[in-house]
Amino acid sequence: MVKENKPLLLLTNDDGVQAPGLVQWIDAIRSLGEIVVVAPDSPRSGMSSAITAFNPIRAALLKEEEGLTVYSCTGTPVDCVKLALNNLLDRKPDVLLSGINHGSNAGVCVVYSGTIGAAFEGCIAGIPSVGVSLTDHSLSADFSQAMKYGKQVAEKVLANGLPDGTCLNLNVPDIPDVKGLKICSQAKGRWIKEFMEMKDPVGRPVYWLTGEFLNQEPHNTNSDEWALDQGYAALVPLRIDMTDYSFLEKIKDWGNG
Amino acid sequence: MVKENKPLLLLTNDDGVQAPGLVQWIDAIRSLGEIVVVAPDSPRSGMSSAITAFNPIRAALLKEEEGLTVYSCTGTPVDCVKLALNNLLDRKPDVLLSGINHGSNAGVCVVYSGTIGAAFEGCIAGIPSVGVSLTDHSLSADFSQAMKYGKQVAEKVLANGLPDGTCLNLNVPDIPDVKGLKICSQAKGRWIKEFMEMKDPVGRPVYWLTGEFLNQEPHNTNSDEWALDQGYAALVPLRIDMTDYSFLEKIKDWGNG
Numbered sequence: 001m002v003k004e005n006k007p008l009l010l011l012t013n014d015d016g017v018q019a020p021g022l023v024q025w026i027d028a029i030r031s032l033g034e035i036v037v038v039a040p041d042s043p044r045s046g047m048s049s050a051i052t053a054f055n056p057i058r059a060a061l062l063k064e065e066e067g068l069t070v071y072s073c074t075g076t077p078v079d080c081v082k083l084a085l086n087n088l089l090d091r092k093p094d095v096l097l098s099g100i101n102h103g104s105n106a107g108v109c110v111v112y113s114g115t116i117g118a119a120f121e122g123c124i125a126g127i128p129s130v131g132v133s134l135t136d137h138s139l140s141a142d143f144s145q146a147m148k149y150g151k152q153v154a155e156k157v158l159a160n161g162l163p164d165g166t167c168l169n170l171n172v173p174d175i176p177d178v179k180g181l182k183i184c185s186q187a188k189g190r191w192i193k194e195f196m197e198m199k200d201p202v203g204r205p206v207y208w209l210t211g212e213f214l215n216q217e218p219h220n221t222n223s224d225e226w227a228l229d230q231g232y233a234a235l236v237p238l239r240i241d242m243t244d245y246s247f248l249e250k251i252k253d254w255g256n257g
Numbered sequence: 258m259v260k261e262n263k264p265l266l267l268l269t270n271d272d273g274v275q276a277p278g279l280v281q282w283i284d285a286i287r288s289l290g291e292i293v294v295v296a297p298d299s300p301r302s303g304m305s306s307a308i309t310a311f312n313p314i315r316a317a318l319l320k321e322e323e324g325l326t327v328y329s330c331t332g333t334p335v336d337c338v339k340l341a342l343n344n345l346l347d348r349k350p351d352v353l354l355s356g357i358n359h360g361s362n363a364g365v366c367v368v369y370s371g372t373i374g375a376a377f378e379g380c381i382a383g384i385p386s387v388g389v390s391l392t393d394h395s396l397s398a399d400f401s402q403a404m405k406y407g408k409q410v411a412e413k414v415l416a417n418g419l420p421d422g423t424c425l426n427l428n429v430p431d432i433p434d435v436k437g438l439k440i441c442s443q444a445k446g447r448w449i450k451e452f453m454e455m456k457d458p459v460g461r462p463v464y465w466l467t468g469e470f471l472n473q474e475p476h477n478t479n480s481d482e483w484a485l486d487q488g489y490a491a492l493v494p495l496r497i498d499m500t501d502y503s504f505l506e507k508i509k510d511w512g513n514g
Contacts, residue, residue: 046310048335049368053303056455056463078305078369083464086451110499111306111377112335120368124447156511165445166501180514185500188422190381194343198313206313207340232514237501242367243442244423244496254413257437257489 006067007033007158010093010122012080013101014044014114017062017072021100021134021143026068028147029154033094034067038084040114041072045103046209047114049121050076059083077118085125095157096122099132100146102139106171106224106234107187107215116169116238123167123240128157130167135228136174146172149181149233162237169236173228182232187223188216263324264290264415267350267379269337270358271301271371274319274329278357278391278400283325285404286411290351291324295341297371298329302360303466304371306378307333316340334375342382352414353379356389357403359396363428363481363491364444364472373426373495380424380497385414387424392485393431403429406438406490422497428481429490439489444480445473 009032013022017039026035038059057075064070071088073080081096098118105113115131122129130153134146149172162168169186172178194211215225224234266289270279274296283292295316314332321327328345330337338353355375362370372388379386387410391403406429419425426443429435451468472482481491 043311046308048304048306048308048374050305050307051303051369051466053466054300056457056465058461058463079466082451082466087454087464108381108497111381111497112308117305124365124368126447153511163501163504166504181512182514183505183509183512185502185505186498188498190383191339194339197344200313204315206315207344208313209308209310209336209339227514235508235511237504237508238499239501239504240365240368241443241445242495242499244420244494245442247420247423247494247496248440248442251492251494252440254410254492255438255440257439257484 007094008091009033009035010084010096011035011037012039012077012098012118014040014047014077015102016040016043017070019102020139021102024143025100025147029151030067032154032158036084036089037070038073038080038088040077040080041074044076044114046112047076047117048112049078049117052076052079057083059088077114078121081118081121093127095154096127096129097132097154100143100150101133102141103133103137104135104171105131105133105169106228107189110169110186110238119167120240123165126164128162130154130157130170132170134172134174141174145178149178153235165240166237169238170233171224171228172233173231175231178233179231182227182234184224184227184234184236185222186236187220187225189225190214190216264351265348266290266292267341267353268292268294269296269334269355269375271297271304271334272359273297273300274327276359277396278359281400282357282404286408287324289411289415293341293346294327295330295337295345297334297337298331301333301371303369304333304374305369306335306374309333309336314340316345334371335378338375338378350384352411353384353386354389354411357400357407358390359398360390360394361392361428362388362390362426363485364446367426367443367495376424377497380422383421385419387411387414387427389427391429391431398431402435406435410492423494426493426495427490428485430485430488432488435490436488439484439491441481441484441491441493442479443493444477444482446482447471447473
C-alpha cells in the first residue's frame with residue numbers, strides 16, 4: 001500500500017472524511033509524501049480524546065491510488081489514529097496531521113477538540129503530530145491561508161521531528177492576508193452561558209450546548225488567542241505530561257507514604 | 258436546594274449515577290457538606306473531555322433530601338459539570354469531586370478518562386477539582402481505601418483550595434492496606450496491541466478496543482504508576498495549560514510574524 005522511500009503522512013480530522021478542510025488539505029500536501037487518511041465517517045466535533053470503549057468499530061477503504069489511501073472509520077478521531085497505527089498501516093508514519101479543522105482550536109478548546117485529541121494520540125504513540133485549524137466553522141470556508149501555514153509547519157516537522165511527548169497546535173485566522181506565524185502559549189479562557197434551555201415537543205426541558213468564549217487574559221501578547229486576534233497564525237507546542245511540577249513541589253508535605 | 262452555610266460539594270463520575278463507586282462515596286463524605294450529584298445516566302468510560310455538540314441533553318432529578326440532591330444527565334461527564342454550573346446549581350461549588358472511578362486513571366489514562374475530563378472542566382470553571390479512582394474495574398470492588406484517601410484529599414482541598422488552573426488526580430491501589438499517600442508525576446506510558454479483530458455475523462471485520470498498558474518509565478520512582486505498584490495512593494497535580502514552555506523557547510525562530 002505504501003512505498004518505503006517517501007515520507008508517510010497519516011491524516012485524520014474530527015469533521016469527517018468528507019469535510020472540505022480535509023479534502024482540500026490532501027491535495028495541498030500530496031507533494032510531501034505518501035498519504036494515508038483514516039478519518040471518521042461523519043462529524044465528531046467536541047470528542048476530545050474519547051475512545052469507543054463498549055462497541056466495536058469498523059473501517060471502510062474508500063480510495064486507493066498512487067500515493068493516497070483513504071479509509072473512513074466509525075469511531076472517534078482517537079479511534080481512527082489507534083486503528084491506523086495498530087491495524088491499517090504497515091509502517092510507522094513520519095508525521096500525523098489532524099485537520100484542517102473547521103473552527104478554532106485555540107486556547108482552552110484543546111481540551112474539547114477531537115482534532116487535538118487525534119494529535120495527542122499520535123504524540124503518545126511517538127509520532128510527530130500537528131493539529132491544524134482554521135477559525136471559520138463554515139463548510140465554504142477558504143482554507144488557502146490555513147493550508148499555506150499548515151504545509152510550512154508540516155515541512156518543518158518532517159525535517160526536524162518533535163520532542164518525545166510534545167505535539168503542535170496550529171490555528172490560522174480566517175482572513176485573506178495572514179501576517180505571519182507566531183509561536184505562542186495556550187491562552188487561558190473558558191466558555192460561559194453554555195446552554196440554551198428549550199422545551200421538547202411535549203414540554204420537557206432540554207439543554208443545547210452553545211455559549212460565549214471568555215478570554216481570561218486578553219492582554220497576554222504571548223497567547224494564541226492574542227496572535228489570532230492580531231491576524232497571525234498561532235503555533236502552540238502542547239505536552240502530554242500534564243503534571244503541574246511547580247505545585248507538586250508545594251504539596252510534597254501532603255504525602256505520608 | 259442548598260444551604261449557604263455549609264460547603265457545597267459537586268459530585269460526578271463517568272461510570273454513571275448508579276455506580277457503586279459513586280453511591281458509596283456519597284455516604285462516605287456526607288459529613289463534609291451539602292452534596293449535589295450530577296452524573297451520567299449510564300456509563301461513559303473513555304469519554305475524555307467530550308461534549309455533546311449536536312444534540313440536546315436532559316437532566317432528571319432523582320433524589321432531593323436534607324444535604325443531598327441527585328440528578329442524572331443524558332450527556333457526557335463534562336456535560337454534567339457544565340449543566341450543573343450553568344443551570345442546576347444556585348451557587349458555586351467549593352469543590353468538585355469526580356469518581357470514585359472503577360479502574361485506574363493513572364499515567365496517560367488522564368487523556369482518555371471521563372473522570373479526569375470532569376475534573377478538568379471544574380478546574381476550567383475555577384473550582385478546586387479532584388478525580389478519584391480505584392485500580393479495580395469490578396462492580397464489587399472494595400472502595401474503603403479509596404474513600405479513606407479520597408476524603409483525606411477532599412478535606413485538604415476544602416481547607417486550602419487549589420491554584421487556578423490546577424486540579425488533582427488521585428489513584429488508589431486495590432489492596433486492603435494502602436501504605437500511604439505519595440505526591441507524584443504523571444507516568445509516561447502508552448497502550449499497545451489495542452484492538453481485537455473479529456468478524457460480525459456476516460463475516461465483515463470489526464475491531465474491539467482492548468490492549469496492554471506499557472509503562473515507558475518503570476523505574477521512575479516519582480511517577481504515579483510506580484507508587485501504585487508499590488502499594489501507595491498516588492496524587493498527581495495536573496494543569497489545564499498544556500503549553501510546552503521549554504520547547505516553545507526552542508522554536509521561537511520558526512515564527513515569522
